Amino acid sequence: MTSASERQRFEDLYDVERHVMATDGGILVEDPYPAFAELLREAPVHEGSVRELLGYERGGLSLLRDGPTYTAMSYEANDTVLRENTVFSSTFYAGLTTLMFGKSILEMVGDEHRRNRSLVQHAFTPKRAQWWIDRWITTLVDEAISAFEHDGRAELNTDLCARIPLQTITASFGLTRDEAFEFREGAEGNPMRAADPAVAAARQQRTAEMLHRVIEARRREPRDDLITMLVQTELDEDEERHLLTDDEIYGFARLILTAGSGTTWRQLGILLVGLLQRPELLAEVRDDRELLRRAIDEAVRWEATDPIFRRLVTEDVTLCGVDIPAGAIVEMNLGAANHDPTRWDRPERFDPHRPAKPNVGFAGGPHVCLGMHVARAEMWVAMNAVLDRLPNLRIDPDAPNVRIIGLEHRGPNGIPVVFG
Numbered sequence: 001m002t003s004a005s006e007r008q009r010f011e012d013l014y015d016v017e018r019h020v021m022a023t024d025g026g027i028l029v030e031d032p033y034p035a036f037a038e039l040l041r042e043a044p045v046h047e048g049s050v051r052e053l054l055g056y057e058r059g060g061l062s063l064l065r066d067g068p069t070y071t072a073m074s075y076e077a078n079d080t081v082l083r084e085n086t087v088f089s090s091t092f093y094a095g096l097t098t099l100m101f102g103k104s105i106l107e108m109v110g111d112e113h114r115r116n117r118s119l120v121q122h123a124f125t126p127k128r129a130q131w132w133i134d135r136w137i138t139t140l141v142d143e144a145i146s147a148f149e150h151d152g153r154a155e156l157n158t159d160l161c162a163r164i165p166l167q168t169i170t171a172s173f174g175l176t177r178d179e180a181f182e183f184r185e186g187a188e189g190n191p192m193r194a195a196d197p198a199v200a201a202a203r204q205q206r207t208a209e210m211l212h213r214v215i216e217a218r219r220r221e222p223r224d225d226l227i228t229m230l231v232q233t234e235l236d237e238d239e240e241r242h243l244l245t246d247d248e249i250y251g252f253a254r255l256i257l258t259a260g261s262g263t264t265w266r267q268l269g270i271l272l273v274g275l276l277q278r279p280e281l282l283a284e285v286r287d288d289r290e291l292l293r294r295a296i297d298e299a300v301r302w303e304a305t306d307p308i309f310r311r312l313v314t315e316d317v318t319l320c321g322v323d324i325p326a327g328a329i330v331e332m333n334l335g336a337a338n339h340d341p342t343r344w345d346r347p348e349r350f351d352p353h354r355p356a357k358p359n360v361g362f363a364g365g366p367h368v369c370l371g372m373h374v375a376r377a378e379m380w381v382a383m384n385a386v387l388d389r390l391p392n393l394r395i396d397p398d399a400p401n402v403r404i405i406g407l408e409h410r411g412p413n414g415i416p417v418v419f420g
């Protein structure tokens, strides 16, 4: 494959504006934070979905279930919903994600969730981040930057941000570069998936075959990769132990492809834009890499790429003074929680110098993002390479207005830069 056609495929699969059209009902919100702040001033929890509270029609995943909808706005309200997972239940996703990945940890609760998550957790610990860096991330970042380093300009969304997460995860599955695209193109969670059901089904079939082939090969001959780890994992169920089945591994692979490659590209873009829009900060993180580490978490607080998630209420409950009946949906507005002024001063400001404090951009409680250390590692290696190898980096002064757009899936509309 020529690099031009590869670039085109990344451009097609990872275009924030097209994603917003496909997933956010075309709502190209540029900055929802002033409206979130106003709502939070009024109350920590509101009746209505985020979209309705912003004046749009109910939409997105909330349409999946009937029942009254409430939105958690404050940090305390969101933190409670995240932690109390039996009352505010992840079974909200049951059905939806079952169709996409088979029954996944995303929709499980309690012991079932703990047992299944612990099977894969060991591949995603903070210590394991270095394994991901050494095995895949460093090489992939190096290759991406080498391709444009001498051009004096690049579009960092396509040329860097889109590549690293997809290629890292699919390389950990043992797929080739070409197969990586097919896997993403055929993934059920991909909003840019083919509209024609026959084409989508054929791609899905191909994807399943691809992965089953790798699983079979790793059962015969183990390697140092994620699929090998998964084929060697034993599930303890009803006092019987069994190895994960091919379908269980395939379902998990599809989950982390969607969760990992559909998010980190936008969050890395947000980090880059936050720094490029403040050249003095870019210079500071170039000289102080500990500050860069803090800038990564600050970007997740400032502009969480996926700020809205949902739970199903399983019993009558009072949340921050608001009575919510069993059967209701609660939308967690993690974006609003991360801008709660009782927790952060001038929350609208991207400021890596703030005192470190946990935020909920990677969620929290039992479903806290499984891949957060991999995501941080990808952003860390990519940003270090950008700082080391692209001198005098700035937003292309001739390019159209660079801005962060979207409601449920936020990211920059493009990152055209010049350097050297």
Ligand code: HEM
Residues within 6 Å of the ligand: 105, 106, 107, 117, 169, 255, 256, 259, 260, 261, 263, 264, 267, 304, 305, 306, 309, 310, 360, 361, 362, 363, 364, 366, 367, 368, 369, 370, 371, 372, 374, 375
């Ligand atoms: C910056 C990038 C990322 C962000 C902002 C992010 C955010 C989140 C959030 C908010 C959740 C909670 C969803 C819920 O409870 O309803 C979540 C769950 C999850 N994430 Fe991430 N994620 C990122 C990257 C990744 C990566 C790279 C992977 C895998 C390699 C990953 C795998 C998962 C999985 C498997 C879950 C489900 C965990 C569970 O239900 O126990 N994520 N993520």
